[in-house]
Amino acid sequence: MNILQINGSARLTGSNSTRVADAITARLRTLHPDASFALRDLGREPHPVLDEAALTALFTPAGQRTPEQRARVALDDVLIAQLHAADVVVLGVPMYNFGVSVQIKSWIDAIVRAGETFRYGASGPEGLVAGKKVYVGLARGGIYRDTPGDSQVPYLRGILGLLGMTDVEFIYAEGVKMGPEREAAAFEEAAAQIAAAVV
Numbered sequence: 791m792n793i794l795q796i797n798g799s800a801r802l803t804g805s806n807s808t809r810v811a812d813a814i815t816a817r818l819r820t821l822h823p824d825a826s827f828a829l830r831d832l833g834r835e836p837h838p839v840l841d842e843a844a845l846t847a848l849f850t851p852a853g854q855r856t857p858e859q860r861a862r863v864a865l866d867d868v869l870i871a872q873l874h875a876a877d878v879v880v881l882g883v884p885m886y887n888f889g890v891s892v893q894i895k896s897w898i899d900a901i902v903r904a905g906e907t908f909r910y911g912a913s914g915p916e917g918l919v920a921g922k923k924v925y926v927g928l929a930r931g932g933i934y935r936d937t938p939g940d941s942q943v944p945y946l947r948g949i950l951g952l953l954g955m956t957d958v959e960f961i962y963a964e965g966v967k968m969g970p971e972r973e974a975a976a977f978e979e980a981a982a983q984i985a986a987a988v989v
């Protein structure tokens with residue numbers, strides 16, 4: 791079994807979403823001691839944003855790319871290969887300004903590639919990244935779970951589902967900016983969710 795953990799916080803230390811993701815991975819590794827483990831910390835090793843140069847590189851046929859374009863596409867290829875190699879994916883996702891961090895968005899922009907991770911068929915898009923279990927560790931300053939204010943979970947369900955990743959469990963650490971008691975409770979609740987969901 792191959793576990794891939796993606797840390798999406800901008801913080802290099804003290805990240806709450808990384809704390810939740812680490813707890814998910816720790817339980818997985820306890821249950822599956824022989825599992826291999828790969829980590830991509832997007833705060834420490836940022837992935838470039840999808841800009842004009844990247845789009846041009848991606849839409850240029852492989853044989854016609856410049857060395858710079860090949861190098862840019864290769865950065866995305868690494869993330870796609872890591873994803874394909876994983877059986878279980880653990881994402882640490884902070885809430886910044888009601889959305890996912892730019893780190894997570896850049897990872898998503900890298901892995902969503904027509905012909906590689908999904909394709910358009912006669913009946914619409916078809917995911918090519920099937921058979922994976924995904925755990926998403928969420929950290930939020932406020933509380934949004936199961937409310938219309940939660941813009942992250944519907945987005946992540948949708949984009950992961952496009953690629954065929956439909957077996958997704960969300961672990962919530964919410965209210966981490968609502969005082970020390972609520973913060974402590976958030977991690978206790980996340981730990982209980984992990985114990986119930988990671989089996």
Ligand SMILES: Cc1cc2nc3c(=O)[nH]c(=O)nc-3n(C[C@H](O)[C@H](O)[C@H](O)COP(=O)(O)O)c2cc1C
Binds near residue numbers: 799804
């Ligand atoms: C730039 C920034 C924007 C934030 N925006 C929100 C927000 O829109 N809603 C919210 O509930 N918390 C917000 N927070 C609080 C974070 O969700 C909280 O600090 C969480 O721990 C972030 O995850 P991290 O510690 O892994 O970076 C924000 C924090 C930062 C630094």
